[in-house]
Amino acid sequence: MTAHPVLAVPAPSVEAAATLIFNVGAGGSAHSTPEALVEALHQIGYRPVYRATDSEADLHLALDDVTGPVFVAGGDGTVRAAALYLAGRPDVTLGIIPLGTANNVARTLGIAGDPLEVISSYAGAQAVPFDLGRLTAPWGHDVFLEALGCGLFAEVLAAYDPEQGKSPLRAAGALGAVMRKFTPAPLTLTLDGEVQPPLDSLLLEVMNTPATGPRLPLCSGADPGDGLLNVVWVDAGEGEGLLTYVAALAAGDFAQLPSVTSKPVRSIEIPYYGQPFHVDGEVRPAQPDTYGVVRAEVWEAALQVLVPIGGAP
Known part of the structure; x- marks a missing residue:
C-alpha cells in the first residue's frame, strides 16, 4: 500500500x-x-x-x-x-x-x-x-472491503449459502451442482466510462484486496491503498478447464492464464439481468426478470x- x-x-x-x-x-x-x-x-x-x-x-x-x-x-x-x-x-x-x-x-x-x-x-x-469499494445496484447501496463479483464464484457461493455455516461437504456439493448447469453470461462492461467489447464471462470480480473468499488469490496486484480497484475476468471462450484454474490458484499463477484479464479502474458498470452477486462473503441473491446496472467505484481512504x-x- x-x-x-x-x-x-x-x-x-x-x-x-x-x-x-x-x-x-x-x-x-x-x-x-x-x-x-x-x-x-x-x-x-x-x-x-x-x-x-x-x-x-x-x-x-x-x-x-x-x-x-x-x-x-x-x-x-x-x-x-x-x-x-x-x-x-x-x-x-x-x-x-x-x-x-x-x-x-x-x-x-x-x-x-x-x-x-x-x-x-x-x-x-x-x-x-x-480504500473501499462502494456501489449502487438494483438491490440498493452496498460497500465491499475485498471484492464484488458475479459469475462462477458468486453462483457457487449462492448455492452454498454461507448463512448455513461452514461445511466443506456442502461446498463441494454446491460446486458440483453449479458446474453442471452454469452457462457463462455475455457481458458488456463499462470501465471508467469506456464501453468494452462484449465477452462471455466465466467469472467477473472487482477486487480491492489480492484475495477473497477462502483465500482465493485472484489478483496479486490489488492494493487497497492505491486509489484503484482491479477488475478481473475470465473469458469462457478460451476453453480452459476447472482443474487448470484450481492449479493456477494454488501456484499463484492465476493472472498468467490466457483467459484471465485484469485492469485497474476507478469505476465499473456491470449489466444486471438478475444474476446473483457476492459482496465480500455475503450473497445478494438472484432476482429473476430484474434488469439494470451494478455500478461500483473506489471510495478512497x-x-x-x-x-x-x-x-x-
Whole structure:
C-alpha cells in the first residue's frame, strides 16, 4: 500500500482510550479470551473498553459513538461489519486482530499470527488509509472491503449459502451442482466510462484486496491503498478447464492464464439481468426478470487502519 500518506502512531506515553470488539463466534476465538486481549492492549499502552458482540445490533451500539483506536478481534465477516460502521469517520482508527479462517483483509496488511503477538506488534504501529469499494445496484447501496463479483464464484457461493455455516461437504456439493448447469453470461462492461467489447464471462470480480473468499488469490496486484480497484475476468471462450484454474490458484499463477484479464479502474458498470452477486462473503441473491446496472467505484481512504511494524504500508 503506497499511494496514500502513512501516519506514524506513536506508542502512548500514558494509557490511551481504545475499544476492543470481540466476536466469540470467529474461527480462532477459542484460542484467545477477551481478558487476555485486554491485558495485551494494556501492555502496549492502551486502556481498552471491551464490548462483546454477537449480532449486528450489538455492533451498532458498540461502535455508534467510538473515537480513537478500535481493535476488532474476529474474521473477515466481523471486520467487514465493523468497517461499514467506521467508514468515513476520520476520528477512528481500525486495528485488526485476526481470529477467522481466511483473514483476507488482515493478510493484505501483513497481519497474521497469534493474537497476543499481533497486539504486541501494534506498539509503534502506523496508520494507513484503506480504500473501499462502494456501489449502487438494483438491490440498493452496498460497500465491499475485498471484492464484488458475479459469475462462477458468486453462483457457487449462492448455492452454498454461507448463512448455513461452514461445511466443506456442502461446498463441494454446491460446486458440483453449479458446474453442471452454469452457462457463462455475455457481458458488456463499462470501465471508467469506456464501453468494452462484449465477452462471455466465466467469472467477473472487482477486487480491492489480492484475495477473497477462502483465500482465493485472484489478483496479486490489488492494493487497497492505491486509489484503484482491479477488475478481473475470465473469458469462457478460451476453453480452459476447472482443474487448470484450481492449479493456477494454488501456484499463484492465476493472472498468467490466457483467459484471465485484469485492469485497474476507478469505476465499473456491470449489466444486471438478475444474476446473483457476492459482496465480500455475503450473497445478494438472484432476482429473476430484474434488469439494470451494478455500478461500483473506489471510495478512497474510507478507513484508517493500523499496520504493525514490518507490515504492509
